[in-house]
Amino acid sequence: MTDKPYCPQADIVTLMKQFHQQVKETPELPDAETCLLRARLVIEEALEFVKSCGCTITRTAAGVKDEEQTALIDEINVVLDPNGKPDIVEYVDGCIDQLVVTYGALNAAGVQAQPAWDEVQRSNMSKAWPHCNLCDAVLERGSGTQLVHPQDAAAHQGDWKPVLKIHKRTDGKVIKSPTYSPADLKQVIEEQMRGI
Numbered sequence: 001m002t003d004k005p006y007c008p009q010a011d012i013v014t015l016m017k018q019f020h021q022q023v024k025e026t027p028e029l030p031d032a033e034t035c036l037l038r039a040r041l042v043i044e045e046a047l048e049f050v051k052s053c054g055c056t057i058t059r060t061a062a063g064v065k066d067e068e069q070t071a072l073i074d075e076i077n078v079v080l081d082p083n084g085k086p087d088i089v090e091y092v093d094g095c096i097d098q099l100v101v102t103y104g105a106l107n108a109a110g111v112q113a114q115p116a117w118d119e120v121q122r123s124n125m126s127k128a129w130p131h132c133n134l135c136d137a138v139l140e141r142g143s144g145t146q147l148v149h150p151q152d153a154a155a156h157q158g159d160w161k162p163v164l165k166i167h168k169r170t171d172g173k174v175i176k177s178p179t180y181s182p183a184d185l186k187q188v189i190e191e192q193m194r195g196i
Helices: 009-019 034-054 088-108 113-125 185-192
Strands: 055-058 077-080 129-132 162-166
Touching: 009 088, 034 088, 088 113, 113 129, 113 185
Parallel strands: none
Antiparallel strands: 055 077, 129 162
């Protein structure tokens, strides 16, 4: 263990300044060249992470030849590689390298991660479905943040409590609840731009 506080974004600021990369003080998109670099770094590290998981990427477009340039962003499938060998060290390395380039991308845009993280976390937590603890009915949003029973306000003589459950697709992806609240990153960024 180290006594050094965990400050990944600040560490990346130090790294970027050491390598003469631009670090903005307030939110602002970097120039096109920096955007391209950051996009390439994120993709490169993500692809290394896919490999470290023992997976590979296959083409799904029929008839695409290797020498043809094709946009694959919507056509990429990550699948297990029958010859792949997952590696925990490379797995961790892939995760940390992605953090390095992601914090770098945030620094290049002058965005502080923690407030955005907190807002995304709040939003992600709202994906859980509120159910009635007595009859398992899915609760609905009332006024503000209040949850109401779909039958009526007096359901179970008002003696019910919300319990959170996760609904997933067959592939395991979480389905957003009817009470889901999207992250308001625009507000977070605007507050940083105003210095709030």
